[in-house]
Amino acid sequence: MTLCHYSSEELDELQQLLKSIIDEAHQMSLNIPDEDIIEKLFDLADQGERDPDKLRQAILNQAA
Secondary structure (H helix, E strand, O other): OOOOOOOHHHHHHHHHHHHHHHHHHHHOOOOOOHHHHHHHHHHHHHOOOOOHHHHHHHHHHHHO
8 A cells, every 4th residue: 555656756856846835935925824835735746737837836826
């Protein structure tokens, strides 16, 4: 049974992307909790999206 369907490399990339999105959201004073950013990022990734720019835009545009 697989508990995580992400490779170590994918998790590292998502973690780096997550940190940068949270930092950017804070700099832009967006009213979105970090937990919502995390949830949205992994929801999109679970649906197969891996493009960092598309992930960033989807999350930040939703919060703006």
